[in-house]
Amino acid sequence: MAISFGFTISQTRVVNMDNCDFGKLHQLERITPSFKKCMNCGACTATCSAQQFVSFNIRKVKSLYTMGQLGGLDKELAKCMLCGKCTLVCPRGLNLRPIIMNMRKLLTTK
Amino acid sequence: MNKRYWNEYQKAIADDHYFYERSCIRQTFFPGSETTFLKIMKEELQKDIRDEANQHTCTGIGYHSDIVPIETTLTIVARLYSLMTEAGYTHYVPSCVTSFGIFTEMTEMWLNNPDLLEQTRENLRKATGREFELPQNIAHPSDIIYKFREELKTKMKHQLVNRFTGKPLRVVEHIGCHYAKIFPEKGIGKAEFPHVLAGMIESWGGEVIDYPERRHCCGFGFRHYLLQENRGYSIANSKKKFESMEPYEPDFIVTNCPGCSMFMDKWQYVIAEMDNKTYDKEGYGIPVLTYEEMAGLLLGYDPWQLGLQLHQVQSEILMNKIGIKFNPDEKFRGANGKILPTPDKPHFLKQ
Numbered sequence: 349m350a351i352s353f354g355f356t357i358s359q360t361r362v363v364n365m366d367n368c369d370f371g372k373l374h375q376l377e378r379i380t381p382s383f384k385k386c387m388n389c390g391a392c393t394a395t396c397s398a399q400q401f402v403s404f405n406i407r408k409v410k411s412l413y414t415m416g417q418l419g420g421l422d423k424e425l426a427k428c429m430l431c432g433k434c435t436l437v438c439p440r441g442l443n444l445r446p447i448i449m450n451m452r453k454l455l456t457t458k
Numbered sequence: 459m460n461k462r463y464w465n466e467y468q469k470a471i472a473d474d475h476y477f478y479e480r481s482c483i484r485q486t487f488f489p490g491s492e493t494t495f496l497k498i499m500k501e502e503l504q505k506d507i508r509d510e511a512n513q514h515t516c517t518g519i520g521y522h523s524d525i526v527p528i529e530t531t532l533t534i535v536a537r538l539y540s541l542m543t544e545a546g547y548t549h550y551v552p553s554c555v556t557s558f559g560i561f562t563e564m565t566e567m568w569l570n571n572p573d574l575l576e577q578t579r580e581n582l583r584k585a586t587g588r589e590f591e592l593p594q595n596i597a598h599p600s601d602i603i604y605k606f607r608e609e610l611k612t613k614m615k616h617q618l619v620n621r622f623t624g625k626p627l628r629v630v631e632h633i634g635c636h637y638a639k640i641f642p643e644k645g646i647g648k649a650e651f652p653h654v655l656a657g658m659i660e661s662w663g664g665e666v667i668d669y670p671e672r673r674h675c676c677g678f679g680f681r682h683y684l685l686q687e688n689r690g691y692s693i694a695n696s697k698k699k700f701e702s703m704e705p706y707e708p709d710f711i712v713t714n715c716p717g718c719s720m721f722m723d724k725w726q727y728v729i730a731e732m733d734n735k736t737y738d739k740e741g742y743g744i745p746v747l748t749y750e751e752m753a754g755l756l757l758g759y760d761p762w763q764l765g766l767q768l769h770q771v772q773s774e775i776l777m778n779k780i781g782i783k784f785n786p787d788e789k790f791r792g793a794n795g796k797i798l799p800t801p802d803k804p805h806f807l808k809q
Binding site: 356 | 691693698732733
């Protein structure tokens with residue numbers, strides 16, 4: 349009988365940065381240059397309202413977007429309720445709402 | 459002038475008169491290790507080492523989890539140094555690798571910033587009325603065992619040799635990140651060629667396994683483990699190491715850090731329960747020892763006094779390979795002389 353520990357083992361991931369497409373990242377950085385200031389601390393994820401109800405990790409979305417791993421990100425970003433709590437706690441003072449909105453827009457355009 | 463690069467990889471370790479600082483978590487998870495270190499120092503090496511009763515935490519786990527501010531950590535470290543100063547010692551020996559990193563970091567900050575040192579002196583004076591001096595030498599206990607490894611070898615009753623095959627035991631050594639990755643020059647062999655555990659294994663007859671993820675973190679990472687939501691990431695790091703070492707068929711793992719010992723031992727149980735997977739052939743897991751336990755076993759100490767029965771992965775198969783005699787009936791006899799209740803067995807991991 350398997351025991352539930354309240355967590356599962358994360359799958360390891362290897363990303364070859366030579367093969368990544370950074371086009372969407374560069375577009376986002378042009379529209380919202382403050383995106384570069386993120387230091388991946390995860391305070392946004394820790395305080396996220398949506399994350400209380402569904403599986404949603406804004407820090408993970410940011411990391412995947414930065415590495416050009418864009419598959420499925422549009423569905424993930426649709427979970428954000430744009431409440432703005434992440435903006436209140438960001439130690440770098442980022443306004444995450446326009447960043448998320450622009451990410452959504454860029455992911456749905458070719 | 460020719461530069462002698464190897465000099466940079468050496469470390470000064472005091473010869474005698476040590477002030478020992480105990481670890482918070484080692485006394486819970488490996489209760490025999492610190493007692494064994496003190497026994498080795500006093501009885502085998504005849505060294506003077508002070509085991510101070512009035513000591514306390516170094517704040518390491520709280521500090522690295524951003525719960526304890528640095529000013530508090532500085533003052534707490536200053537109080538521990540004041541105990542050393544009061545006892546008349548100058549060689550500081552913190553049992554835990556996290557503490558070793560904390561003491562090294564705080565001392566470096568004071569040496570580079572005299573104003574900060576004066577501010578901490580003032581804080582300690584206001585809070586406790588105590589004074590302190592900086593230690594002349596900070597060494598981790600594994601440094602000291604490494605320094606005297608050849609002397610200890612002459613007293614050992616066993617070697618790291620498989621008595622059935624006559625071949626050296628194959629050992630994975632894992633060094634805590636805070637031993638030499640924060641201040642490389644404070645570790646033997648720096649961060650690139652750490653030799654503190656490899657030196658013990660080679661001197662005592664074993665063979666060190668050089669596997670691809672040898673220098674990868676054990677997965678503790680403080681905040682990665684402390685939040686349940688992040689534990690999947692913590693255990694994934696340990697799993698990565700186990701998968702990397704599995705083809706080399708290690709007989710056991712030895713570590714010098716309390717977090718590494720704990721996680722490499724306990725996560726084997728969790729992975730076995732979650733994925734029905736062990737990293738040895740027979741399904742018993744790979745035993746994880748502290749360097750004191752390894753030294754104690756070879757010196758002929760009772761394995762149950764060393765506390766090996768408190769590990770998740772049990773060590774009977776390893777002890778049989780080395781030729782260590784033990785009494786299974788005494789395994790769970792408590793300090794009060796009574797036999798304690800036997801713990802439940804895991805579902806998948808054999809014991």
